[in-house]
Amino acid sequence: MEVEILQDDGAASGRSVTLDPTIFEIEPNDHVIWLDVRRIQAHKRQGTAKTKQRSEIRGSTRKLYRQKGTGNARVGDAKSPIRRGGGRAHGPQPRNYRQNLNKKTKRLARRSALSYKVQDEAIHVVEDFELDTPSTKAVSNMLDSLDLADSKVLIVTGGNQPTLYRSARNLPKVNVQEAGSLNTIDILDAEAIVLQEGALEEITRVLSVAQPA
Template sequence: MDVTIKSLDGKDAGTATLADDIFGLEPREDILQRMVRWQLAKRQQGSHQTLGRAEIARTGAKLYRQKGTGRARHGSARAPQFRGGGKAHGPVSRSHAHDLPKKVRALALRHALSAKAKSGGIVVIDELKAAEGKTKAMVKTFADLGLTNALFIGGAELDANFTRSARNIPQMDVLPVQGINVYDILRRQTLVLSKAAVEALEERFK
């Protein structure tokens, strides 16, 4: 699959051939769904918790005698039906993460890249570098390129000026190639790859 490489100022900077085994697969929605679900479950905080009756700091004495009062046979003020008692079946701190095979995760990334390529949502830039870290200048650059909702994937190390100028722009994300993931690819309309990112991805899946 051949694509035109562009520079940040909108000029053509040559062509590149994208590997068909990474960018040319027929996307499978079931694999992408499993991967997104795995990512969202893994990052879910899961720290919400209430106190059960065993954790309430309250007297353990019996409320009143067992028989002869005409009332119910209560034995603890920590019971859920009393004000100040423990919560019945409340949430507890836990991890929401579940397992997903490493091969499925790798396949999902290739399918996500292929889905973007099939929809025409991939742009290859020669270098993600900016002369100065000014957001106003970068907004104009993105507007000239026709980018309104994009994920930028740079090389192993990102240019500080480019990152600084792009990070405050709404609906624009910047990640190094090590941080590329299915969820961020799918949530943005356009995937912008640097030449270094394309080479790193092809080396990774070789």
Template sequence: MRVPVWNIEGQQVGEVELRPEVFEAPIHIPLMHQALVRQLANARLGTHKTKTRGEVHYSSRKMWPQKHTGRARQGSRDAPHWYHGGVVFGPRPRSYEQRMPKKMRRAALRSALSVKAREGQILILDRLELPEPRTRLMKEVLARLPVGKSALILLAGPNENVRRAVRNLPNVAYLHAMCLNIRDLFKYETLIIPLDALAMIEDWLTRPVVRKKFALPAAGAASAA
């Protein structure tokens, strides 16, 4: 797939071939959904908590006698059916972490990038540099480019001018290319990628996944210890 390359002046300066392994990969909707749910779940703190009747502290005095009052018998003000009493089966602190193999996560990113490429929502720049960190300059650059309602800018390295120029724009975000994730891909309409960041993403998503091997200590070293 060949797409045009733009400069910050809004002019087409050439074309670039997108690697089909990344931008023409098979689209797996359930896999993308699983990756998105995993990322959103891992972002949850899980610190919610309610008090049980053993943690609510009211007076331990019996409210009224057991018999001869005409009222229902009550033994504890901490009971769940009382106002401000303990909560039954309430939320407790827990972890919402979900695990997903690295191969599946990368396959989900390739599927999402393929959807973006098919919809024409990927914009390639020759370079993205600003002389000073001004929001007005970044707004003028985006106005000259065919950008949708929102945009995600991916850069190959830290760029303080771009970061500070983007942070005041409500529908534009800045992200390092190696931090690309499924949530931001779906959150923003247009993906703006300079050529150096494009090469980094293509190399990352086509690189084979190597499993880490943990070497056991030798028998002689263990006995000596």
């Protein structure tokens, strides 16, 4: 698939690029996308929720009153989970929620997400550019020129561009990511994706089917 390369002011550069069909034009695999999204979301969980069980509650383990003859229900010590101030039964304990997938599956999930964006005509390729100084207005003007001012936009860079990150952080609908750290949720969450030429080359290198597992 041929995509026109634009300048950062929205003007045509007179050049085009062919998107790798093994990355951008595959049949999306929804199940693999779900697996990868679940993995990413699980990695964000701290796993620090903790409640005290009856063995951790301060208090006596003496039985409050005898088992029979009082007319009351049977009861154990004051730390019983059924009593106010007692321990929590089956409460959350610290745990690791991390999950893992093999590299081939994670790459397939990203390829599937990118293929969905190509189907929606949501991918735009621009020439490599850098900002000398942080400027939110410069990023906003660029998105205006690309007719993306009101969209949730993912800008993908070929390398680390801290000036561009700082320029876009005050724009609530703009997310800037390096091509090497791009994940499935970033792709799916965006209404439009702006790829720098260098980012497209990096994505093609990383997600190429010819890459070893």
